Amino acid sequence: MSQAIRIYVADLAAYNAGHLHGEWIDATLDTDDIQTQINAMLASSPVDGAEEYAIHDYEGFNGYSLGEYEGIQSAHKIACFIEEYPDFGGELLAHFNDLDDARQAAQESYCGCHVSLADYAQELTEETSTIPQHLAQYIDYRAMARDMEYNGDVFTLETGFEQVHVFWNR
Template sequence: MSEHIRIYVADLAAYNAGHLHGVWIDATLDLDDIQAQVSTMLAASPVEGAEEYAIHDFEGFDGYRIGEYEGLERAHEIACFIEEYPEFGGALGVQLFERTTRRTRLTWAGKVLLEEARRILAVVDQAKASVKSAAAGYRGRIRVALSDGIPQARLAALLAQCREEEPEVEICLSEVTFSEQVRGLNDDLYDIGLAQSDEVGDGLMAEPVWFDPLVVAVPARHPLLTYRRVPLDEVVRYPLVLCDPQVCEGFWQQLQRVLGAVDTRLTIADRVPTLDLMMALVAAGYGLGFSSLARITELNNPDVVARPLGGCPAMLTTYLIRRQGEPAEQLARFIGRVSPAESQALLPDHASQKEIA
């Protein structure tokens, strides 16, 4: 059993309510034991009826990033691999792990092997999914990678249209980081990507498809609420709760361009992997945050107010990313359902617009 390969499982209902509640768990324990500890943690939640959880932190997985929704089973598998097979590289004539009394660390060769193993596992998983899809009666499959957080209204409308027009085609969604999306598109693990970055490199193309206003998330009763449109110079005078650049790569790239317009040293209260956590910390008064108006509106936190930035409105761009070349007919029809860049940005209803104006 390892004391150092562990995951922090957070209670999402508690986070949304402004409470920090979770538990550190040894990821090498039996899966049933891990699940039991999660269930015990949720049962002790400060929010009645809490059921949802996510992995918000991890230790001892050097070289492998555990995604928030990676799943307990996958985290357990990787942890057991690191703990039980430190000599695996012997067959290859290389050292995969560096072990000390305090931690286990992957060597560069180990990181390369882990990435390759991850890609192979993904291919195997997709092969299984394709067979199950065919057995269920589907006659096609489109694999879509999502990064940087896509507004639910956008995604729901797109999926509903796909089901209406081509119900025999299965749409498979994967939520990954932007770097993972680019690798997956290049490795033919995904057919289409949606992200907030167009830095895709050779072999891929990025087309702007959606525009959404960038707004400031402000705690209720905050002094900045005296502004109908908050000057950026005023925003950066306060502590900020920002996204984790490794998790929200595209969003962070666009936000950096906005923040670069002010010559002020930022005070960063925290960096968080999810919008839910950012909203919880903003509501609790830790600092101000940034997101799209659409996503903040969807969360509908009564203790957080969205305010547009003063001056020229800042917009977040979502890109459709795919491999270069002419897409197959089925994929081309899917692309055609995604609203073109010239379409109007997604805004809340008229009443909501009045509230933030």
């Protein structure tokens, strides 16, 4: 079960008057629905004439730091990207800090989740080469993985124990 991707939108007039007033909102909802919830929260403000708001907290963004004044459109797009790629979306976005670059990497450069980069190097080698049985034990896949990373051929995102997401640098 994945964590909900949501934002806490705070009423700035109430905040400045010493009141905590806001609402947790699902950031993957349509932006019109998000705005409707914000408008309802502001209408129920303990301070008359409340109209300004800010994102004061968030959860489910998995490694990506959402800015306080990110904007609802931007927060929504980021949330939808993370929802589309729940295993690594937040970490990938944090790596690039650009939604278009992160989307391109996810769609064009993703090589899967592996136990380690060495595991991926072994899989790639065995899929693309015929290795004579008498030489197989002499191949150092950890060294191959290290060289792939040092040469800038790939980058990895480690999202958990033995969860290494591999991407080609293109």
